[in-house]
Amino acid sequence: MKNQEFKPIKAIKIEKGIKTSELVDKMGDIGFNARYISQSSKILEEAILDKECRLFLGFAGAMVPGGMKQIVIDIIDNNYVDVFVTTGANLTHDLIEAIGFKHYQGTTNISDEELNEKGIDRIYNVFMKNEVYVKLEKFFEENFDELSKAKSPREFLYLLGKIIPTKERSILKACYEKNIPIFCPALTDSGIGLMVWGQLIRKKKIDLDFFDDLAKMIDIAWGVKKSAILYIGGGVPKNYIQQALQFSKAASYGVQITTDRAEPGGSSGAPLKEGISWGKMSTNAKFSDVFCDATIALPLIYSSLLDSVGKIEKKEL
Amino acid sequence: MKNQEFKPIKAIKIEKGIKTSELVDKMGDIGFNARYISQSSKILEEAILDKECRLFLGFAGAMVPGGMKQIVIDIIDNNYVDVFVTTGANLTHDLIEAIGFKHYQGTTNISDEELNEKGIDRIYNVFMKNEVYVKLEKFFEENFDELSKAKSPREFLYLLGKIIPTKERSILKACYEKNIPIFCPALTDSGIGLMVWGQLIRKKKIDLDFFDDLAKMIDIAWGVKKSAILYIGGGVPKNYIQQALQFSKAASYGVQITTDRAEPGGSSGAPLKEGISWGKMSTNAKFSDVFCDATIALPLIYSSLLDSVGKIEKKEL
Amino acid sequence: MKNQEFKPIKAIKIEKGIKTSELVDKMGDIGFNARYISQSSKILEEAILDKECRLFLGFAGAMVPGGMKQIVIDIIDNNYVDVFVTTGANLTHDLIEAIGFKHYQGTTNISDEELNEKGIDRIYNVFMKNEVYVKLEKFFEENFDELSKAKSPREFLYLLGKIIPTKERSILKACYEKNIPIFCPALTDSGIGLMVWGQLIRKKKIDLDFFDDLAKMIDIAWGVKKSAILYIGGGVPKNYIQQALQFSKAASYGVQITTDRAEPGGSSGAPLKEGISWGKMSTNAKFSDVFCDATIALPLIYSSLLDSVGKIEKKEL
Amino acid sequence: MKNQEFKPIKAIKIEKGIKTSELVDKMGDIGFNARYISQSSKILEEAILDKECRLFLGFAGAMVPGGMKQIVIDIIDNNYVDVFVTTGANLTHDLIEAIGFKHYQGTTNISDEELNEKGIDRIYNVFMKNEVYVKLEKFFEENFDELSKAKSPREFLYLLGKIIPTKERSILKACYEKNIPIFCPALTDSGIGLMVWGQLIRKKKIDLDFFDDLAKMIDIAWGVKKSAILYIGGGVPKNYIQQALQFSKAASYGVQITTDRAEPGGSSGAPLKEGISWGKMSTNAKFSDVFCDATIALPLIYSSLLDSVGKIEKKEL
Secondary structure, X not given: OOOOOOOEOOOOOOOOOOEHHHHHXXXXXXXXXXXXXXXXXXXXXXXXXXXXXXXXXXXOOOOOOOOOHHHHHHHHHOOOOOEEXXXXXXXXXXXXXXXXXXXXXXXXXXXHXXXXXXXXXXXXXXXXXXXXXXXXXXXXXXXXXXXXXXXXXXXXXXXXXXHOOOOOOOXXXXXXXXXOOEEOOOOOOOHHHHHHHHHHOOOOOOOOOHHHHHHHHHHHHHHOOEEEEEEEOXXXXXXXXXXXXXXXXXXXXXXXXXXXXXXXXXXXXOOOOHHHHHOOEEEEEEEEEEEOOHHHHHHHHHHHHHHHOOOOOOOOO | OOOOOOOEOOOOOOOOOOEXXXXXXXXXXXXXXXXXXXXXXXXXXXHHHOOOEEEEEEEOOOOOOOOOHHHHXXXXXXXXXXXXXXXXXXXXXXXXXXXXXXXXXXOOOOXXXXXXXHOEEEEOOEEEEOOXXXXXXXXXXHHHHHHOOOOOHHHHHHHHHHHOOOOOOOHHHHHHXXXXXXXXXXXXXXXXXHHHHHHHOOOOOOOOOHHHHHHHHXXXXXXXXXXXXXXXXXXXXXXXXXXXXXXXXXXXXXXXXXXXXXXXXXXXXXXXXXXXXXOOEEEEEEXXXXXXXXXXXXXXXXXXXXHHOOOOOOOOO | OOOOOOOEOOOXXXXXXXXXXXXXXXXXXOOHHHHHHHHHHHHHHHHHHOOOEEEEEEEOOOOOOOOOHHHHHHHHHOXXXXXXXXXXXXXXXXXXXXXXXXXXXXXXXXXXXXXXXHOEEEEOOEEEEOOHHHHHHHHHHHHHHHHOOOOOHHHHHHHHHHHOOOOOOOHHHHHHHHOOOEEOOOOOOOHHHXXXXXXXXXXXXXXXXXXXXXXXXXXXXXXXXXXXXXXXXXXXXXXHHHHHHHOOOOEEEEEEEEOOOOOXXXXXXXXXXXXXXXXXXXXXXXXXXXXXXXXXXXXXXXXXHHHHOOOOOOOOO | OOOOOOOEOOOOOOOOOOEHHHHHHHHOOOOHHHHHHHHHHHHHHHHHHOOOEEEEEEEOOOOOOOOOHHHHHHHHHOOOOOEEEEOHHHHHHHHHHHOOOOEEEOOOOOOHHHHHHHXXXXXXXXXXXXXXXXHHHHHHHHHHHHHOOOOOHHHHHHHHHHHOOOOOOOHHHHHHHHOOOEEOOOOOOOHHHHHHHHHHOOOOOOOOOHHHHHHHHHHHHXXXXXXXXXXXXXXXXXXXXXXXXXXXXXXXXXXXXXXXXXXXXXXXXXXXXXXXXXXXXXXXXXEEEEEOOHXXXXXXXXXXXXXXXXOOOOOOO
């Protein structure tokens, strides 16, 4: 083993008041998963600074209730993200906060039966009042005429971002302001979807073309010179980006944060390198898989990016 | 501790030639996860034999490449399932086999770079030839006029089941024959979705109303007297059923097979009991969470059901 | 891809009354983890039938409370195992059942506070009465003169197997009868260890040479022509066998059943192939890692072995 | 739901140059696992500042190769830890670095066969030269006369800490200097154990009483007014502390960092609250389970402790 081949592990030494970005740097000198936190920061830094590269963010899980909303907004405000693909759930929870509701720090020590009686919905250790749906319905009733002008899910979400209140900042508004397209292939599988359904049964009309979104998504993937992927969780957001890459060109940079396992064969737990076989990831891509709850990994990685890159110029699609 | 309260663990004794259903029974006498395999069989048995109850099957993951296709077909043929919710991926792989292609037993010992060169796509330890997409495209070209008559994703999948070749049995055909509705909320996020896109860029037309499916799904959930859920993997299929239950009435029986973790807060890893807080699962429901790769758990549970229940009469929705 | 290289996935078809061994066979034709269940059976079958090979069983976890005791006894009675390495916990629970106590099917729905009040100890969904320790202490008081003749942990466990009651069959007795050495490197880290301590504070004496066990373990590993390993869980049992192989010769066959993850770098979650780098596993070894709760995987694998191999002649060390 | 009962989630807002301790604080305002990072810091802070409380550190896994050595040394130097329980592996790797060797940043992209040829041992993504064992053996040959004066494993490790070179700081030396007892119940299951064996086959003698350590451990647990536990990984270190608490008095504070799962019933994956049923954890204890790779979680928690508590006075046992 030549010394130039393998760098020695340098045990992390922490000084008082250590900055998060310094800690992430030091993680790059050790082993196991901490190292991938650092490596992911470096890869994303390079991708963001690469003017030819556009970043596709796949954002699954219950990250808004989990407290990651502001970081995603900041990522958008800093112009790191060029295409945003997410679940209806994350957008619904974003909207719920935008219209004045909150999520709460819950506990695993209360039974779900008791929560049910109290009208509280559980998302592991986060709680939400079930009454949000009443006000959510009202919001859609009042705004449906405007929203129903949309011809595709992404237009619908653009309009939603436009009319959403501004008191509490939201991902929907941030994407609207930055003109970042939001793709939500399973929009009908969400509270927002249900609210639309609630209008349709009141004889309102809407006609969203989900295939128009797919066409747009592949167009974008074809149009970019180079692409980077950042998957927070797996699910539909990951797969939707992956398939666009497969049918256009392979990604040059990739970071994935998930706790799912690879062995059962699902897309969510598949390591990024599997994408190489499919042509979704370039054979000379730089990529890193982080096995960690995103509520821990994402703040670390973002802190590092903020200190090293800061805000960049918006890239055009 | 009264003996009537807690049953003693009875260590599993295996005799030569033991039937799978006998083994599953014995698993009911022990601890840890094996016990939940047995418990799940019993719950599903009760749900299937309950004439007032309808079963919603949420089927995610890469279960067709993984070799679970025939069991799902048999479950459908035996009239256990009343509503089928799945990913576009499972349907795409089902279709791929129906038009004459195969999946292969791969290995983790070949690099993804080498597979890429050979035109092989990896799904963990399962391989697929990339050339399937050529024939898949041809299939859609030849059949798009018929398929494009569909007005909703479930009609589209019904027509697909109708025209699909019969030489190799498929889930699509089984559902078609039994008139089981297939819901696939993220249809555009799949090979099938991409094939539709491939026709649309050739100026063909299709207009699928995804909200019509949502309305139908909730109608069905409202219409049934009692409901049972079986989640193989999580993802959109699970959440789509969960939200229909939340907006209609709570499930009476539930079984979930997943290896995802609860701690990161995602829907896929959430234990079934969380559904109680939301009103998705009845407070007096019988339910069981199995932490196991579905390729192991499902054959065990199905073997037990086949021996105890066999084929039942089709229930009407 | 040549057809001779990769075998097509053959979806599992289950017939009524299917034997467990038939199901395991069929699992060999599919993907993901089910395939490794079948593969593990085949590897162990070959190892057991290989007259030059000796099997080292590493048995961690809470497998006796979990209900796996009888299968391990049968594996011993069938002469599959030549060296048994385990935790003090498994032996303590084995002894607890041998002196007349039971483990119980518990539930995750009772709080640990309530269990504490009732004098019940929880092992996930298995319960044990805390009063077992009183009788356990009495057993050691009555038998300590005999037990204290032992000069090493394995002699101590041999004597324990000799004097243990026979009414309820036990692993300790089975190993005693078959003269299978039991290695328990962390014996002081267990209920049995605590019981010995309980005698020592009553001024009794015992002098167990833990390094004598280590010497014997390495002697055995050196002496065998070929070795096979079966790890049920990781921990000390796995590592103790691994290090003996490293300092003697690499294993020819290996099966590991665990749900631990590889990424955090611990020995318990390390895939078997890592052993190749260390020289613990032969470069041409046949091995298989099963990601599954052992209470599910072990009965499947053993059922297959029982039908294919049955009882064999005892091999000499 | 009253507002006083449940605090709203406050999405993390990261400013440039954010300190790690500030980030950890903010994690206390959100959900999922990040929250437990913060909660763990607060619990440990309280435990460390509680003058009646003594901290038992259970340190498993391959944390020294993973790069956590210096943090553990700093924890010892800051007088946070009063009793140290670990695996032979961690001590062996600590010793290996102390006598001049290094661990290296490896990669998962090199095959284990190739590593074997090159004489490199893999610990996931960390590498070690196999030649360390030659120098390790020499070290033991030169120092065995001194080491063999020990009458118990903890005395042996104390002497090892005494004679170990000082050029590279080590855990062994830090414990020696602070007179922190090191318990290593499975010492024979390690490289150090093997080195002792290597001397014994050269007719050297040593007589270590492992039950003397157990007696001492329980004495300490009895003697302290209050106890706190910090488990980094599970295995023998965790269980050895747990059983000492069970046979003395329940812990008042607890933090556990592991990625093991609870469902298979093993001690390593058992949540801390299970300890309440056994009387290992007090019914009114403050405790927190962190599901995270320790190479990520530990630096975060320690950074927070360093900023909030700094160095404290050594507590006496």
